[in-house]
Amino acid sequence: MKQTTYDQLLEAAMNVIRREGFDKASVSRFVKEAGVAQGTFYNYFASKNELVPAIAARILDEQLARMQARGDAETLETLVETMIDVTFTITEEFRDYISFCYSGISMYYSFERWDEIYRPYYDWLESQFSKLQRAGRITTELELKAAVNNTVGLIEHAAEAHYLSRAVTEDRTTAEAELKRMLVRALTI
Structure with missing residues (x-):
């Protein structure tokens, strides 16, 4: 089953949060890990x-x-x-x-x-x-x-x-x- 962009972002964010902690994690790290553009994050989430x-x-x-x-x-x-x-x-x-x-x-x-x-x-x-x-x-x-x-x-x-x-x-x-x-x-x- 093909992973949706939402799923990619959420999985990437979970990986980054697990490694760095929520406070140190950033939207730019999430999108980099997910392989999507920065603005894509805000199509799915209003904020971190x-x-x-x-x-x-x-x-x-x-x-x-x-x-x-x-x-x-x-x-x-x-x-x-x-x-x-x-x-x-x-x-x-x-x-x-x-x-x-x-x-x-x-x-x-x-x-x-x-x-x-x-x-x-x-x-x-x-x-x-x-x-x-x-x-x-x-x-x-x-x-x-x-x-x-x-x-x-x-x-x-x-x-x-x-x-x-x-x-x-x-x-x-x-x-x-x-x-x-x-x-x-x-x-x-």
């Missing part, structure tokens, strides 16, 4: 700061695509296991950008923008939960939107504690198993 939500969206799009590629889960256990595995893997792969995205979103954008970026993921998970709820595999006592938001937040926190803050000392397999056990119990009570 616009890269923050674009990178966050790229990470979440990749995360959701990997989850969807595994297909609809027939059981809650399978769904939770998929979400945990993919989230831990994405967090490990994109750890250079995740903290940057959090700080950049909070500095330059409202949390409504963050919610826009997460919306496709939340909608997908709500449809998965709804299907499992109709099949009697998730409790009907929970409000689905809250359950979705809390589940995503808990899984991401666990992955970030493991890879970003190193607050967790257990190995990945143990951390994932404990998280899965807790979420399945909470969602089936």
Whole structure:
């Protein structure tokens, strides 16, 4: 599949940011790495700061695509296991950008923008939960939107504690198993 100019610019910017840091990186370095003219950058991004939500969206799009590629889960256990595995893997792969995205979103954008970026993921998970709820595999006592938001937040926190803050000392397999056990119990009570 041919890469679009937007994708070229975003990938180039991510590479430059990873090497130089956001503050030292410049638009001229992004376009040089992408092999496009300086003005081309501004056809896609109003400023360098616009890269923050674009990178966050790229990470979440990749995360959701990997989850969807595994297909609809027939059981809650399978769904939770998929979400945990993919989230831990994405967090490990994109750890250079995740903290940057959090700080950049909070500095330059409202949390409504963050919610826009997460919306496709939340909608997908709500449809998965709804299907499992109709099949009697998730409790009907929970409000689905809250359950979705809390589940995503808990899984991401666990992955970030493991890879970003190193607050967790257990190995990945143990951390994932404990998280899965807790979420399945909470969602089936």
